[in-house]
Amino acid sequence: MxxxxxxxxxxxxxxxxxxxxxxxxxxxxxxxxxxxxxxxxxxxxxxxxxxxxxxxxxxxxxxxxxxxxxxxxxxxxxxxxxxxxxxxxxxxxxxxxxxxxxxxxxxxxxxxxxxxxxxxxxxxxxxxxxxxxxxxxxxxxxxxxxxxxxxxxxxxxxxxxxxxxxxxxxxxxxxxxxxxxxxxxxxxxxxxxxxxxxxGEKLKANQVDWWGILLLAAFIGSLQFVLEHGQQDDWFDNNLIVTLSIVTVFGLVLFIWRELTYKHPIVNLKVLKDGNLRIGTIMCFILGFGLYGSTLILPIYTQSVLGWTALDAGLLLIPGSITTALMMPIIGNLLQKGVPQGYMVGLGFFIFFIFTFWMHNVITPDTGTEHMFWPLILRGIGLGLLFVPITTLSLSTLKGKHIGEGAAFTGMMRQLGGSFGIAIITTFITRFSQEHRVNLVSNLSMDKLEVQNRVQQLQQGFMSKGFSASEALGKAYQVLDISVMKQATVLSYMDIFMYLGIMFLCCIPIIFFIKRGKNKINPADAMH
Missing domain, CATH: 1.20.1250.20 (MFS general substrate transporter like domains)
Structure with a gap:
């Protein structure tokens, strides 16, 4: 008691x-x-x-x-x-x-x-x-x-x-x-x-799980480094990345073994026996992936492709955030009335899917704010439906100090989801851009009349500014190259949105694993 x-x-x-x-x-x-x-x-x-x-x-x-x-x-x-x-x-x-x-x-x-x-x-x-x-x-x-x-x-x-x-x-x-x-x-x-x-009792210095702390720092630190630097260092062609990947795997295995066998573990893994917390941590990972991933893509796309300033790129995201802010109390209220969290999470994932699919259809090399306004409002609604229900669901069947331990897991998984999301998305943007570029260039053969006309137009434009014929031709090819690169980048963003959408769609069935009956607040618990 x-x-x-x-x-x-x-x-x-x-x-x-x-x-x-x-x-x-x-x-x-x-x-x-x-x-x-x-x-x-x-x-x-x-x-x-x-x-x-x-x-x-x-x-x-x-x-x-x-x-x-x-x-x-x-x-x-x-x-x-x-x-x-x-x-x-x-x-x-x-x-x-x-x-x-x-x-x-x-x-x-x-x-x-x-x-x-x-x-x-x-x-x-x-x-x-x-x-x-x-x-x-x-x-x-x-x-x-x-x-x-x-x-x-x-x-x-x-x-x-x-x-x-x-x-x-x-x-x-x-x-x-x-x-x-x-x-x-x-x-x-x-x-x-x-x-x-x-x-309860505080631990003495010799009871502290120093090995646990060391293994945790080694495996999480290495994983985070690999995720952040993998793309620019060519992933597994780089010795440091390979070494740190090995440290990550061994560190994780040893860490789990240590925490399950040590009397005073630094991280209580046993709290994961709670089924709803397990499902919640998976969903937090996916939420982090979608939240940080889409927050990363939009400013990069608007700044590198559309040429916006940092301030404009940031302001674009604000209406969606306000929508989420307005959604939060409504969702909190619905949860209090006993609407099952699972239904909301399923709906949230579906709305996120519609947002990504819509973005896939509206982004071009010259998309304006008006095209992205409504999809981003939709994203705000989706985030509201996901965040609160997932968090309450994760902690719904925990008590006492387990609430803090559960919150630590959901927080860590959300951050890690974000790191994975950013690493995977930046890698794929680079890969897809290269593929699309190769495909686009193969269609730009000089035998085609439209290509010849376009190059001539550009060349004459540069010659009228005082460049020699050969200089103007070089500059014409440069302009063509830049527009090809821009197109390739936009196509790679479209791919990313499509794959993100498919991922969210695939997440909907997870809600069937949620334990029902525990979602509603048990009056006996409320009396405590």
């Missing part, structure tokens, strides 16, 4: 609950905005820090690796140090390292501080979710997840336009400085309002 009364003591009401909710959402938002805000500033960082594109990519990689390593450990760390202390220290680490990132004088300093920032940030995401879940009575947890989901879904979309605005009007360090005032407010609110549940 102690566990239940402990759980009960964490439920808050009135003003305190509002403050705790705001604090947790603010922290989740800080963490997620920081994952995507950097993408827009990479070019400026390269210039001012004198770094290559590969070096600068590490600014994103270091943060992601630290994030994914710390997320599975958050539940354990909360139990060791007390949740409130751990949460507050994470915010402080995040805020201080944001200041240091902004002051970095060379690229490797920035990468090191980003890693530290990621260690603080990973903790914010999952701990915020656990704090919100436990501050609401069981019957209202669907609504609690909806409020948390607002931060997680709106975050990736807010990053690029906010980053674009700060870089265009100020300079890149400001994308880090913006965290400082928010971090100070969040720390103060956490120390004042957040309560820690009472856990």
């Amino acid at each position: 102690e566990a239940t009364s402990g759980e009960d003591s964490l439920v808050e009401y009135g003003f305190r609950r509002v403050i705790i909710t705001i604090t947790a959402v603010l922290c989740a938002l800080l963490e997620i905005v920081d994952t995507t805000i950097v993408n827009v500033a990479l070019t400026d960082m390269r210039g001012s820090l004198g770094a290559t594109l590969t070096d600068v990519a590490w600014v994103i990689t270091a943060y992601a690796i630290a994030n994914v390593i710390v997320i599975p450990m958050t539940s354990w760390l909360s139990q060791q140090f007390g949740r409130r202390n751990y949460f507050a220290v994470s915010i402080v680490i995040f805020t201080v390292s944001s200041f240091l990132c902004g002051n970095a004088t060379n690229i490797w300093e920035l990468v090191a501080f980003r890693f530290v920032q990621g260690l603080g940030g990973g903790a914010l995401l999952v701990t915020a979710q656990t704090i919100i879940t436990e501050s609401y009575p069981i019957a209202k947890r669907g609504m609690a997840q909806a409020i948390y989901g607002l931060g997680v879904i709106v975050g990736p979309t807010l990053g690029p336009p906010l980053g674009g605005y700060l870089v265009e009007n100020y300079s890149w360090p400001y994308i880090f400085y913006i965290n400082i005032p928010l971090g100070i407010i969040a720390t103060f609110l956490t120390i004042t309002y957040v309560k820690s549940p009472k856990y």
Whole structure:
């Protein structure tokens, strides 16, 4: 009974609950905005820090690796140090390292501080979710997840336009400085309002699962590196990628063995015996794949093919995010009324399929905002239907400290899904573009009258600007080559949208594995 009364003591009401909710959402938002805000500033960082594109990519990689390593450990760390202390220290680490990132004088300093920032940030995401879940009575947890989901879904979309605005009007360090005032407010609110549940005995230093920590860091760190750098380093033609892939596989196997056999594991894998959590983690992976994948494709497509600015590319995603934000409370309400999560998830996957199929049909080398507005609104509706039901479903049959452990798994799988999505999509864009280019070039034979006419037109255009006949011909071929490349790129984006759609369609049958009867809140549980 102690566990239940402990759980009960964490439920808050009135003003305190509002403050705790705001604090947790603010922290989740800080963490997620920081994952995507950097993408827009990479070019400026390269210039001012004198770094290559590969070096600068590490600014994103270091943060992601630290994030994914710390997320599975958050539940354990909360139990060791007390949740409130751990949460507050994470915010402080995040805020201080944001200041240091902004002051970095060379690229490797920035990468090191980003890693530290990621260690603080990973903790914010999952701990915020656990704090919100436990501050609401069981019957209202669907609504609690909806409020948390607002931060997680709106975050990736807010990053690029906010980053674009700060870089265009100020300079890149400001994308880090913006965290400082928010971090100070969040720390103060956490120390004042957040309560820690009472856990059992703390472990002594010699009981800590150091091997578990080491294996986790080795396998997750290697996996993240392989995913982020595989494409540019030619995948398995590169010795480092091959070595790290082997480390990933062996690290994973040894890690699972260690966690199942050690008395005080750093990650409690036994919590995965819960069927709904298992299905939830798979769905979180797919959600991460779709959410981060489509958030990645759109800015790249609008900037590289349509020639938009970073700010415009970011603003394109905002109406969809607002739609998701409006959907969240509605979905939370439906869950409270007992609508099965499975139905919503199935509908969400189907709507995502329609979004990708629609995008596949509207993208061209000169698509306008008006063509993408409605598909992106649809994407917003789909995300709303997926995020909250999947999260509540995953945690629906867990109790006590297992909620935190479950939240850590769903958070980690969503991040990993995003990493896989980005790695696979960037690889396929490159591969498909090359294939389409070869096919297009093979149709551009100089025997064809239209091709000859087009080259002549271009050549005369350049000659009228004062170029010699041979120079003009060279430039005409160049223009032709650029337009072929553009077409090939657009065709590769169309392929990506089509395959993403097929993937979402194939996910719908998963909902039949959800255990029914546990979705509705058991009145006996609500009485606890």
